[in-house]
Amino acid sequence: MTFQPTGSAALSHAVRDGALTLTLSGELDLGAEREVRAWIGEHAAAHGGPVVLDLRGVAFADSAGLRALINADAAARQDGWSLRIVIADGQLRQTLAVSGLDGMLPVYVEPE
Amino acid sequence: MTFQPTGSAALSHAVRDGALTLTLSGELDLGAEREVRAWIGEHAAAHGGPVVLDLRGVAFADSAGLRALINADAAARQDGWSLRIVIADGQLRQTLAVSGLDGMLPVYVEPE
Amino acid sequence: MAPEPGRWTVAATPDQVAVLRRAVCEYARGAGITDGRLGDVRLAVSEAVTNAVLHAYRDRDPGEVRVHATVEADGCLAVIVEDDGFGPLPRPDSPGLGLGLPTIASVADAVELTAGTAAGARLSMRFVTGG
Amino acid sequence: MAPEPGRWTVAATPDQVAVLRRAVCEYARGAGITDGRLGDVRLAVSEAVTNAVLHAYRDRDPGEVRVHATVEADGCLAVIVEDDGFGPLPRPDSPGLGLGLPTIASVADAVELTAGTAAGARLSMRFVTGG
Ligand SMILES: Nc1ncnc2c1ncn2[C@@H]1O[C@H](COP(=O)(O)OP(=O)(O)O)[C@@H](O)[C@H]1O
Ligand SMILES: Nc1ncnc2c1ncn2[C@@H]1O[C@H](COP(=O)(O)OP(=O)(O)O)[C@@H](O)[C@H]1O
Numbered sequence: 271m272t273f274q275p276t277g278s279a280a281l282s283h284a285v286r287d288g289a290l291t292l293t294l295s296g297e298l299d300l301g302a303e304r305e306v307r308a309w310i311g312e313h314a315a316a317h318g319g320p321v322v323l324d325l326r327g328v329a330f331a332d333s334a335g336l337r338a339l340i341n342a343d344a345a346a347r348q349d350g351w352s353l354r355i356v357i358a359d360g361q362l363r364q365t366l367a368v369s370g371l372d373g374m375l376p377v378y379v380e381p382e
Numbered sequence: 383m384t385f386q387p388t389g390s391a392a393l394s395h396a397v398r399d400g401a402l403t404l405t406l407s408g409e410l411d412l413g414a415e416r417e418v419r420a421w422i423g424e425h426a427a428a429h430g431g432p433v434v435l436d437l438r439g440v441a442f443a444d445s446a447g448l449r450a451l452i453n454a455d456a457a458a459r460q461d462g463w464s465l466r467i468v469i470a471d472g473q474l475r476q477t478l479a480v481s482g483l484d485g486m487l488p489v490y491v492e493p494e
Numbered sequence: 495m496a497p498e499p500g501r502w503t504v505a506a507t508p509d510q511v512a513v514l515r516r517a518v519c520e521y522a523r524g525a526g527i528t529d530g531r532l533g534d535v536r537l538a539v540s541e542a543v544t545n546a547v548l549h550a551y552r553d554r555d556p557g558e559v560r561v562h563a564t565v566e567a568d569g570c571l572a573v574i575v576e577d578d579g580f581g582p583l584p585r586p587d588s589p590g591l592g593l594g595l596p597t598i599a600s601v602a603d604a605v606e607l608t609a610g611t612a613a614g615a616r617l618s619m620r621f622v623t624g625g
Numbered sequence: 626m627a628p629e630p631g632r633w634t635v636a637a638t639p640d641q642v643a644v645l646r647r648a649v650c651e652y653a654r655g656a657g658i659t660d661g662r663l664g665d666v667r668l669a670v671s672e673a674v675t676n677a678v679l680h681a682y683r684d685r686d687p688g689e690v691r692v693h694a695t696v697e698a699d700g701c702l703a704v705i706v707e708d709d710g711f712g713p714l715p716r717p718d719s720p721g722l723g724l725g726l727p728t729i730a731s732v733a734d735a736v737e738l739t740a741g742t743a744a745g746a747r748l749s750m751r752f753v754t755g756g
Contacts, residue, residue: 299512301508301509301512332597333593333594334544365597411639442668444675445721445725446675446679448722480732481722482584483586581731583731584728586722586724592715593717596714599739599746606736607730609734
């Protein structure tokens with residue numbers, strides 16, 4: 271199932287081996303952040319179990335976009351579901367490193 | 383009782399009509415902040431009742447100094463004592479206004 | 495042969511961040527910027543426009559964001575993001591992470607924040623293109 | 626008749642914020658700055674040096690903070706605060722309120738943040754003295 275929000279990110283979700291995989295591609299910025307945040311919150315709450323946030327298709331993220339990730343991490347801690355953020359070795363990885371957030375989020379680098 | 387910390391702020395305290403008055407003068411900056419913060423926390427906790435923070439003698443404060451005020455306000459809310467921050471119409475008032483913190487703290491302007 | 499300066503004016507709304515980011519990147523590409531530097535420009539412009547959208551008008555109706563890009567005599571790319579809002583004012587209740595300005599400073603070669611020409615804030619960024 | 630530039634070098638420790646604030650204010654007073662403007666210089670220098678103390682060296686041993694003040698040909702007061710730290714890098718775990726840079730921008734007429742000459746950060750502030 272794919273959902274195209276008003277912004278420039280595309281979202282889809284699927285359950286594999288009991289884990290909910292939320293796949294996001296496109297550009298994660300202020301125009302997409304609010305919708306992405308709500309979408310992650312909704313699906314994660316409905317699922318209740320482990321969540322994988324697959325961001326390998328995210329071509330661009332800025333600090334407004336990173337807020338959606340911080341928010342997902344906070345929600346996971348608060349509501350007690352496990353979170354795994356999977357990224358490629360690209361712009362998002364660099365931006366996370368520049369921001370200093372890479373050490374504060376459960377980020378895993380995997381090839382696309 | 384007056385206590386002169388390593389920084390450039392001078393601290394004294396007295397109980398009047400059941401309210402603890404903590405009087406601070408001098409310069410409230412990074413060099414003073416940690417000590418001032420600890421001093422406020424200690425006296426307020428020992429007193430338990432309403433606290434007046436008299437800052438009319440503070441000649442200068444910057445955003446590191448304002449942190450001590452935010453911290454006192456947070457401690458008051460958490461531990462349930464009432465706080466009143468009294469300032470003069472000078473640099474501290476201006477800095478609070480520039481920072482946008484004036485509307486977020488229980489600040490009262492009174493003549494010296 | 496430097497291109498003509500680029501100028502864009504949009505409403506200070508979240509969807510316009512992507513619009514300006516793409517416009518300036520296209521300009522920078524046309525000016526022959528390297529791929530490495532292009533990523534820095536993209537991120538810095540995105541952060542600067544985001545700040546104008548988030549902070550310039552706050553509870554007011556969103557006004558304009560104006561962007562100006564130009565290649566200077568020494569080959570540097572200069573990008574200016576300007577709004578007509580409150581001016582650069584601290585904001586303890588900022589919805590942001592406080593990462594915008596330091597992120598811009600870390601990817602641009604210089605960033606200058608001043609009051610706008612009439613009102614508002616004016617953020618100037620320079621990128622050495624070395625080409 | 627502008628005074629000679631002032632230069633100060635101190636260790637990046639909290640007690641030195643007051644030392645540099647006073648040194649630059651005395652310099653500015655000697656340069657004939659008005660009382661109104663002096664308050665802006667005092668606050669901006671305090672914030673800038675605080676940032677160098679808090680952020681430049683983080684978990685490292687504190688290095689130097691260097692301050693340079695000068696009166697420019699047009700009468701503006703220029704103050705530069707420089708360190709040898711990490712350079713201007715975002716910091717999501719900042720102990721600060723995120724008010725330093727916008728406070729400087731709101732009291733100075735211009736503020737520029739760049740990488741330092743060797744390493745670290747370099748913050749330049751200009752104050753129109755109108756005198
Ligand atoms: N265009 C602007 N207009 C008014 N204030 C601004 C503007 N840009 C930045 N600021 C101020 O600077 C502060 C720091 O900005 P930034 O580093 O991007 O962090 P954040 O946006 O996450 O708060 C903001 O909180 C705001 O107070
Ligand atoms: N001298 C410096 N060296 C390295 N980073 C800096 C320096 N000054 C500022 N920064 C970065 O800019 C950010 C914003 O600074 P500021 O607006 O003063 O807010 P705060 O100090 O409260 O975090 C800091 O959190 C830090 O990441």
